[in-house]
Amino acid sequence: MEQKTAMVIFQPSGRRGQVPIGISLVEASRLLGVDIEAPCGEHQACGKCKVRIEEGVFEKFAINSRSDHTSPFQPEEEKILSYEEKKQGYRLGCVARVLSDLLIYLPESSRAGKQVVSKAARKIDIKLDPGVKQYTVKVAKPTLEEGLADFERVCLELEKKYGLSSLEIDIYALRSLSQALRAGDWEVTLSIWMDKEIIRVRPGIKPNGFGLAIDIGTTTIAGYFCDLETGEVINTISMMNPQVKYGEDVVSRISYHMGNPDGLARMSSDIIEAINNLIDRAVTDNAALDEPKSGSPVFPDILKEDIIDLTICSNTAMHHILLQLDPQPLGTIPFTPAIHHSISLKCRDLGIKILPGAKVFFLPSIAGYVGGDNIGVMLAETPHKQEAVQLIIDIGTNGELVLGNSEKLLCSSCATGPALEGAQIEFGMRAAPGAIERVKVDPDTHEVDYKVIGRNTWKRYSAPEDMQTRGICGSGILDVVGELFLAGIVAKSGAFSTKGKESHRFRKNEKTGFAEFVLAWEKETCIHTDIVITQKDIRQIQMAKASIYTGCKLMMRRMGITALDKIKIAGAFGTHVDRHLARVIGLIPDCPLEIVTSVGNAAGDGCRVALLNREKRKEADLLCRNLTYIELTMEDDFQNELVSATQFPHMTDQFEHL
Structure with a gap:
């Protein structure tokens, strides 16, 4: 029987689905809610729709992707794609057609709906002492009697003026040294790494790098x-x-x-x-x-x-x-x-x-699943220098936890999976224009109000066709699950309740058999289908939140505490998380909301601290040595605690602050 459809996966958006055989890659992208740039109107003229066909068997996606799963190269592509691009597997999306299963990578330049990555730099106090500093010296011209070489002459002045000794020089800097000295009338600016190695030489007085x-x-x-x-x-x-x-x-x-x-x-x-x-x-x-x-x-x-x-x-x-x-x-x-x-x-x-x-x-790595990004978080948030007991949760594809204060610090990791970032969710997508990012569900009418990235107005103030909804990202997924639970549509177990099954938005999918709840009707979307949250999606969120909560609980038990002074949620996801709904579903331990704060991309902030202060690099290694790492899966009752934490907010733990 002739194959009529093929599985196509677009990365990095993660969107995937069956598309008809014979359509162009641009058409396939539109069917799956992924926009490829095509400003020339698909007339094979602009080259903006370049994509790369990934070769190989990708077990994670259960797909075998090959370049010959697309139509043969056409003369139009020969004019636009370079020899190197063709070798790397690039095609024009408006020309290449789908013949069988494909994994397609969209370069940044080809994406029409650019990913919104919340990684803004925070204002933090950093004592400026960078790893590379600038030093300016003026040296005496060489003479026959003196006989010093250019490098030794510079080193002599650096020791005399700045106390720097035993310096080495990079070969590229050495190659430019003699010319720079003479071009600058024997005055040069040197960039020196950690006061140990000259890595750059420029003539005259130059600004810092x-x-x-x-x-x-x-x-x-x-x-x-x-x-x-x-x-x-x-x-x-x-x-x-x-x-x-x-x-x-x-x-x-x-x-x-x-x-x-x-x-x-x-x-x-x-x-x-x-x-x-x-x-x-x-x-x-x-x-x-x-x-x-x-x-x-x-x-x-x-x-x-x-x-x-x-x-x-x-x-x-x-x-x-x-x-x-x-x-x-x-x-x-x-x-x-x-x-x-x-x-x-x-x-x-x-x-x-x-x-x-x-x-x-x-930055140093603490353990197999706790890396330098966690050290970065600690450099930025300094729990090791404070009396207050802090719990820092860095939520990403892998959740990393830090608990403690100046007396003791514990760390661990938990396998949250990518569900909180939109992956492995039926209509999940990463944070890009058209993604549902905020959701409200009316507990009486079950009507859904939502906001999408790239549009400031909520649905209730918009015409349905103006929403142009494509899918749902991590913050929206958390909102949906929390709102469905609060509205009584989803029970404590995570299953759709009797009340939920009576909703006009509830249905059983004829193809998959999964129960699902409609978030956006077809007329509100630009992908020409209803956007739903399925029972399977809710299970994915349950497992992710249970993993984080179990990690927090076991670390608190190891520390011998039952209450926290501060909870800090880090990471791009943490920037947009609704604190109340996070507590409602049991993503974080029960606590007063006022102790919960978002600290943005603390890992990136800590990496910046290490860039701008050389002493923090030493501190990073010291932290790595003094931290106590806990392998959560080896803790007593880990499996039982994980199962209990899958319920909303928990099977047995009391959430008195709710």
Whole structure:
């Protein structure tokens, strides 16, 4: 029997579904609610619809994707795509047609509905003491009698003027030294890393350079472009992690490495390419600014070589994949990383394109599933310096928890999965225009009011066709589950209640057999189908929230406490979480709402702290050594506690503050 449809998955949005054989990739994207740029009207002229066909068997998605699952190359593509792009699997979405199952990656430049990544930099106090500093010296001209070489002459002045001794010099800096001295009339400005190594030499008196702090998450990447002289964040740049095409969680990516001989190299190459993309955007976006951001000056003439220092924080799996360290031991007990300690490497050795002599500092990894991003959170929030007992929950694809104060600190991780970020949900999507982000459900009429990203007006104030709804993102999913529970539509067990089954929005899906509740009718959407929340979706949220709550409870039990002074929710998801509904469904322990705060991307803030203060790099290693890591799955009653926590808000624990 001839195949009539094929499974197509678009990454990084995660949207997937069956589409008719023979339609173009652009048409397939529209059917699945993913917009590909096509400003030329699909006349094969602009090249904006470039996509990449991913090759291989992707077990996570149960799909075999191949380039010959699309129609053959056409002459129109030959004119637009370079030889290198063709080698990498790029096609024009308006030309290539679907012949069989495909996993398609959309580059940032091809996405019409850009991902909204909430990674803004907060105002935090940082004592400015960057890892790379500028020193200016004027040296005497050489003479036959004296006989000192240029490098020794500079070192003599640096020791005399600044007390710096035993300096080394990067080969690229050494190559430019003699010319810079003579061009600057024997006065030069030197960029020196950690007062140990000269990494840049420029003639005359020059201003300080720039640094970049990068937080690499499983799903998103954020870069903070900083002026090392003032500490100001000039620009924040964010993007999706291109590795999502290998699977939404770290276990999937470890599995991809194990199942593909070149898997590790491919994933590493993807993340290096993404970092270089961030660097390009940091430089070009800043040059295009008409007005300063947050009162910062604009530097229109910045080059990539002006970025002289880099810090990176990430979870342990992302750290290992970037550095091409075998991540397989992270996936099996006892989850042992290759290295705990922080590490500094030459950017050029990794293929990172900034100043050739610059180094990148990686924050230390605590354990197999608690990485440098958690150290970043602690550098930003400083629980180790406070008397108050804090619980910090960093919610992402992998949930990471920190509990304690200046006397004792515990940490752990919990497998929340990607459901809270929109993945593995029937109509889930990442935070992009058209995604439902806020929801209210009337307990009497069961009418649903919602707001979508990119539109300021709620549905009740809009014509249905104006909503152009595409799906639902993480914050909307949490809202829906909490609102359905409060309205009595979903019972404590997570199943649809008798009352819920009587609702005009409740139904059984004829194809899947799953119960579902309609959030947006077809006329309100741009994907020409009703958007629903299914019983399976609710189960996914139950498991994710149970994982977080169980981790919090077991850590509090280990600490010997029953109440907390502060709860801080970190991460992009935490920025948008409704504190009340988070407590209603039992995502966080019972507490007065006034102690719950959102701290944004604290991991990125901590990475920025390490960029701008060299002593914090030492503090990071000290924290790593002094933390007590708990492997939650090895705790007594872990499985029983997890099952109890799946109910709303909990099977047995009392939530007296509700």
